[in-house]
Amino acid sequence: MKIMKCPSCNKEIPDNSKFCPECGAKITSVEKSAEMIPVEVPSVNNDTEENKPIKKHNKKKKKIWLIVLLALLVVGGITTGILVHQQQEREAHQQYLDKVARQEKEEYKKRLTNTVSDLIEQTYNAEDACQIVYQKWHDAIFNHGGDFNTVIKNVEDTMKKSEFGQSMASGNTKIKKEMSGLQDPYKGYENTYQLVLQLYNEYVGLYNQATNPTGSLETYNKDVTSKKDSFNTTINNIEIALPDIKSKIRT
Numbered sequence: 617m618k619i620m621k622c623p624s625c626n627k628e629i630p631d632n633s634k635f636c637p638e639c640g641a642k643i644t645s646v647e648k649s650a651e652m653i654p655v656e657v658p659s660v661n662n663d664t665e666e667n668k669p670i671k672k673h674n675k676k677k678k679k680i681w682l683i684v685l686l687a688l689l690v691v692g693g694i695t696t697g698i699l700v701h702q703q704q705e706r707e708a709h710q711q712y713l714d715k716v717a718r719q720e721k722e723e724y725k726k727r728l729t730n731t732v733s734d735l736i737e738q739t740y741n742a743e744d745a746c747q748i749v750y751q752k753w754h755d756a757i758f759n760h761g762g763d764f765n766t767v768i769k770n771v772e773d774t775m776k777k778s779e780f781g782q783s784m785a786s787g788n789t790k791i792k793k794e795m796s797g798l799q800d801p802y803k804g805y806e807n808t809y810q811l812v813l814q815l816y817n818e819y820v821g822l823y824n825q826a827t828n829p830t831g832s833l834e835t836y837n838k839d840v841t842s843k844k845d846s847f848n849t850t851i852n853n854i855e856i857a858l859p860d861i862k863s864k865i866r867t
Contacts, residue, residue, distance in 0.1 A: 618630075618631040619631065620633075620643075622636040622638060622639060622641060622643070623641065623643070624636060624639045624641035625638050625639040625641070627639070629643075720802060721802050721803075721804070721805075724798075724801070724802035724805060725802075725805065725858070727794070727797060727798060728798060728805065728808060728809070728812060728858060729858050729860050729861060730794070731791065731794040731795065731798060731812060732812055732815065732851075732854055732858060732861050732864075733861055733864045734787065734790060734791055734794060735791060735812070735815050735816060735819050736851065736861065736864045736865060737787070737864065738784065738787040738788065738791060738819060738823070739815075739818070739819045739822055739823075739847055741780070741783070741784050741787065742784065742819065742822040742823045742825075742826045743822060743826075743840075743844055745775060745780070745781075745784065745826035745827070746822060746825050746826045746829075746840045748771065748775075749768065749771055749825070749826060749829050749836075750833070750836065750837055750840070752767050752768070752770075752771050753767065753768060753829070753833050753836070754833060755767075756768075757833060768829060772827065772828070772829075775826070775827065776827075781827075784823070784826070784827070788823055791816070791819070795812075795813070795816055798812065805857075807857070808854065808857040808858065811850055811853050811854045811857070812854065814850050815847065815850045815851065815854065818843050818846050818847040818850060819847070821839075821843045822840065822843050822844070822847070825839060825840055825843070851865055
């Protein structure tokens with residue numbers, strides 16, 4: 617919009633005025649042309665030199681925040697990946713430990729079973745040897761089989777030199793070694809180990825009576841019988857934990 621001066625009162629008025637709003641004078645077209653004064657109307661455009669730095673600052677600020685956000689996302693992704701990987705490694709390691717534990721447990725059970733099987737076999741051999749000793753001893757006393765001390769000594773010597781006696785000796789050495797390997801029982805087999813240890817002590821008692829008999833004929837027979845009965849009771853208790861030994865038990 618352009619502004620002009622009234623020719624009568626010299627006040628600024630719009631150029632399209634027909635009358636001066638101040639003095640009421642009529643404005644002719646000639647007067648309009650002569651008195652028109654160009655007036656700049658302020659622009660509504662916001663892109664002034666003063667606003668440009670603010671806009672640039674805001675854009676820069678947004679860019680910085682975007683970079684920070686992306687960085688956080690990247691760091692978060694990497695951290696999550698590391699944590700997931702560590703968890704997977706822990707789970708894999710635990711699975712490995714569980715597998716090793718199962719294998720060790722099965723291996724210990726297998727050694728227990730093998731040792732008990734050997735104990736059963738060698739105990740039966742010792743029982744048979746004790747029976748031979750008892751019979752020779754009995755014959756020496758009641759059937760005039762000679763001096764029983766000499767008879768017993770001969771039985772011992774014959775037993776040591778015979779294949780049967782040598783098998784008993786090697787079996788005894790083997791069982792000692794097997795028992796040594798069971799001394800640290802695996803978790804869950806502590807009670808079974810105690811039973812096997814008891815079985816071993818009963819075997820040793822019978823083995824000693826077979827290879828080096830002591831006492832009188834009566835006490836010898838009672839001691840052997842007691843150890844045999846105790847051995848059978850222990851075997852029945854062990855069979856609950858180690859059912860695979862059932863086939864080894866003499867019926």
